[in-house]
Amino acid sequence: MERRTRQREAIWQTFERAARPLGPQETLELARSDVPGLGIATVYRNIKALVAEERLRAVELPGAPDRYEVAGKDHHHHFHCRACDGVFEVETCQGDFDAITPNGFSLEDHEITLYGLCARCAG
Ligand SMILES: [Zn+2]
Ligand SMILES: [Zn+2]
Numbered sequence: 001m002e003r004r005t006r007q008r009e010a011i012w013q014t015f016e017r018a019a020r021p022l023g024p025q026e027t028l029e030l031a032r033s034d035v036p037g038l039g040i041a042t043v044y045r046n047i048k049a050l051v052a053e054e055r056l057r058a059v060e061l062p063g064a065p066d067r068y069e070v071a072g073k074d075h076h077h078h079f080h081c082r083a084c085d086g087v088f089e090v091e092t093c094q095g096d097f098d099a100i101t102p103n104g105f106s107l108e109d110h111e112i113t114l115y116g117l118c119a120r121c122a123g
Contacts, residue, residue: 018062021059021067021087079114083121
């Protein structure tokens with residue numbers, strides 16, 4: 001396999017293995033063991049390519065830099081750890097927000113981010 005392709009696949013596998021959204025720096029740290037000499041510019045370039053290929057999607061968080069996760073997952077939300085800055089998946093959604101929508105408004109979508117300490121930081 002060509003070196004560039006090998007790097008891209010190693011970065012892709014890092015996201016699959018992590019099973020949570022990653023920022024470029026975290027991706028670099030996790031992928032480095034598979035790709036000796038990997039640099040941050042290469043990570044950025046490959047994340048961009050994987051987003052263009054729709055294999056990854058950007059996770060936008062209020063007041064924080066974008067993370068990236070494997071595209072095509074079911075509806076879910078995220079938990080942002082205030083101690084380690086890690087972002088984790090929240091698999092379930094309570095879903096019914098009609099009850100808190102103002103009278104006469106038509107609800108179309110919602111964004112939810114939970115904040116606190118992840119299991120490792122809380123433990
Ligand atoms: Zn944490
Ligand atoms: Zn939801």
